[in-house]
Amino acid sequence: SQQGEEDPQALSIQEGENATMNCSYKTSINNLQWYRQNSGRGLVHLILIRSNEREKHSGRLRVTLDTSKKSSSLLITASRAADTASYFCATNDYKLSFGAGTTVTVRA
Amino acid sequence: DAGVIQSPRHEVTEMGQEVTLRCKPISGHDYLFWYRQTMMRGLELLIYFNNNVPIDDSGMPEDRFSAKMPNASFSTLKIQPSEPRDSAVYFCASRRTQDSGYTFGSGTRLTVV
Numbered sequence: 001s002q003q004g005e006e007d008p009q010a011l012s013i014q015e016g017e018n019a020t021m022n023c024s025y026k027t028s029i030n031n032l033q034w035y036r037q038n039s040g041r042g043l044v045h046l047i048l049i050r051s052n053e054r055e056k057h058s059g060r061l062r063v064t065l066d067t068s069k070k071s072s073s074l075l076i077t078a079s080r081a082a083d084t085a086s087y088f089c090a091t092n093d094y095k096l097s098f099g100a101g102t103t104v105t106v107r108a
Numbered sequence: 109d110a111g112v113i114q115s116p117r118h119e120v121t122e123m124g125q126e127v128t129l130r131c132k133p134i135s136g137h138d139y140l141f142w143y144r145q146t147m148m149r150g151l152e153l154l155i156y157f158n159n160n161v162p163i164d165d166s167g168m169p170e171d172r173f174s175a176k177m178p179n180a181s182f183s184t185l186k187i188q189p190s191e192p193r194d195s196a197v198y199f200c201a202s203r204r205t206q207d208s209g210y211t212f213g214s215g216t217r218l219t220v221v
Contacts, residue, residue: 033209042112042199043151045209088151095141095164096210098151 004032004089004099012105019076021102023089024069032065033096034074035088043088046074079106114200114213121220126188129216131200132181141210142175142185143199151199157183190220 007022023032031050035043049056049065049072056063062075076083084106090096113132121127133140141156155165160177168175172191177183187194197217201210 031207035210035212042212042214043201043210045211048207048209050207095153095156097153100150 004091004097006087006089006099006102008102009100010103010105012107013079015079015081015106015108017079019079019083019104019106021074021087021104023072023074023099025072025089025091026070027091029067029091031092032063032072033090033092034061034063034072035090035098037086037088037101039085046087076104079104081106081108112200112202112211112213114198114216116216117214118217119219121190121218123191123220124189125220126186127190127194127218127220129185129198129200129218131183131185131213133183133200133202134204134211135181137202137204137211138180139203139206140177140183141201141203142183143201143212144196145199145215146196154185187218190218192220195219 004023004025013019029051031048033048034046036046037043047058047063049063060077065072086101086103088098088101090098115130139158142154143151145151154167155175156163157177175185197215199212199215201212203210
């Protein structure tokens, strides 16, 4: 079953702009993870945030987690054409359950 | 490290044939997962192993699917007989601990005609 649900389904932005996508989930989690998938490729792990953490940064990525609202957000700052991809959140109890993903297009 | 290695990258087979997908996880990763990705259903977990032992196979769609992990460095996913609705991209992933990120292979794109 798909635990995480991303919003929006698709996002188109200009290079240099920020991209924000949200993830909602249903049950309690140990951690939440974000992945990127370029067209025709495997998923790449971006960042993991534990249930007792509220915010985490990695380079141009910022992830927040609100366990009371069962939601998370991923912010990509100063987007580049290479950020064009699908982004998935995945909730982790003992196995990862993925949402349907947000497709991000960064226009040059 | 070469990452998670899957073979073949592409497989086209006729309905009714047996298909075997292969995966080599990252050395030292105790968990191995098989996922299937389709446009309609997204990413679905089929089965996962811990220390070569199948832990949860509730996602395996039917008896035509079977998976094995004879040792820590190799796993197979077999479909026999294959059907057109099995067409999908099959991913293998591994992780070191329960609290770590997953490393995915490049996937096997299976087309059953």
